Amino acid sequence: MKTLRSLYRIGMGPSSSHTMAPRRAAQEFAAENESACSFRVTLYGSLALTGRGHLTDHAIKDGMSPKTVEIIWQGDTFLPFHPNAMKFEALDQTSKVLSEKTLYSIGGGEISDGTIPKEDEKSIYQHGSMEEILKYTAQQKIALWEYVEECEGKEIWPFLYTVWEQMQAAINNGIERRGILPGELNLERKARRFFKKAETAPRYVRRINTVFAYALACAEENANGGQVVTAPTCGSCGVVPAVLRITKEIYDYDDKAVVCALATAGLIGNLAKTNASISGAEVGCQGEVGVACAMAAAAVCQLEGGDNKSVAYAAEMGIEHHLGLTCDPVAGLVQIPCIERNALAAVRAIDCATFAITSDGEHSVSYDEILQTMMQTGKDMKSDYRETSSGGLAKFFKNKFFKGTE
Secondary structure, eight states: OOOGGGTSOEEESSOIIIIIHHHHHHHHHHHHTTTOSEEEEEEEHHHHHSTTTTTHHHHHHHHHTTSEEEEEEETTOOOSSOSEEEEEEEEOTTOOEEEEEEEEEEETTEEEOSSSOGGGSOOSOSOOSHHHHHHHHHHHTOOHHHHHHHHHOTTHHHHHHHHHHHHHHHHHHHHHOOSBOSSTTOOBOOHHHHHHHHHHSOHHHHHHHHHHHHHHHHHHHHHTTOEEEOSSOSTTTTHHHHHHHHHHHHHTOOHHHHHHHHHHHHHHHHHHHHHSOOOHHHHOGGGTHHHHHHHHHHHHHHHTTOOHHHHHHHHHHHHHTTTTOOBOOGGGOSOTTHHHHHHHHHHHHHHHHHHHHHSOSOOSSOHHHHHHHHHHHHHHSOGGGBSSSSSHHHHHTHHHHOOOOO
């Protein structure tokens, strides 16, 4: 597995795979071809089918500014390596191709050239599965966050503090802002309303409403193109921050304890990213919101005193009970059902942690096995349900919301 710096990325929404990664790929290609007069970018598969709603074309043009960029949409063409493919071409004055490169947005803001399988990338972690990690940490008598420090070095902590600060900023910004989110759905922001209602709600409901408000705040900031942290993706960016914030407030934990939990959450997300997928275009929303729920469940389980086995159990449940979750964004926007899913997954993460701590930590399905199951489930899904806006809610509401100009 690679460093947590490749998992937690700070950037602009609304999508790590459709906005953040394409912008960075465009910037890098433009820098490599400074002599080009203009550029042509062909988007394939999921990038083309939901790219307009995800602002993929705007991100690419912004990354290649001030040069002229022609965008070609090829939604009916899926390249073998990954559903999120994009071909960059540098053109001279006569539109002759000077250079070209095909890249893939493989989830969480990461880019691949398609030549190196993910499992063969350089790793800084000495173990590649949860089973191996649990065995090693038991032998060494260390917590999972200590294992992260052992592999990453102490320099990972300033980075994770920055991540935590940005997560809190996204919550604070989202709580304060009102209005309508961009796009044709005319969806109203709800985080502030939920937060205000939580202040006068009964004690138990207050906690749930506050979690909802925090998750909605991050998800709405993302949908508005604001700055968020991929955890593990932009579309699922509200789950981990919401759970960490409410847990910190209830138990009055200091930031050090929260950041240690963030390290453990990152380890959970890293295993999913390496051994399965966090790309909605590859495995559906189970790889985004499902993995986010697993990360958050692991974090709060650790904060509330769970041992390593309980943490792994909480993470496993977070994915197990999101298996089969489709990625079907209405009108190609990261709004319906994405925003509400963040809120509900945050509450489920807390429930998973509570269940794991209450039990003896023994369970029939391991975290490694649930990742294999999630990956196979994603492969078995029709492409309609993997971030193409061709099935599920997106199809049902197409005539109601989506004008469909191609």
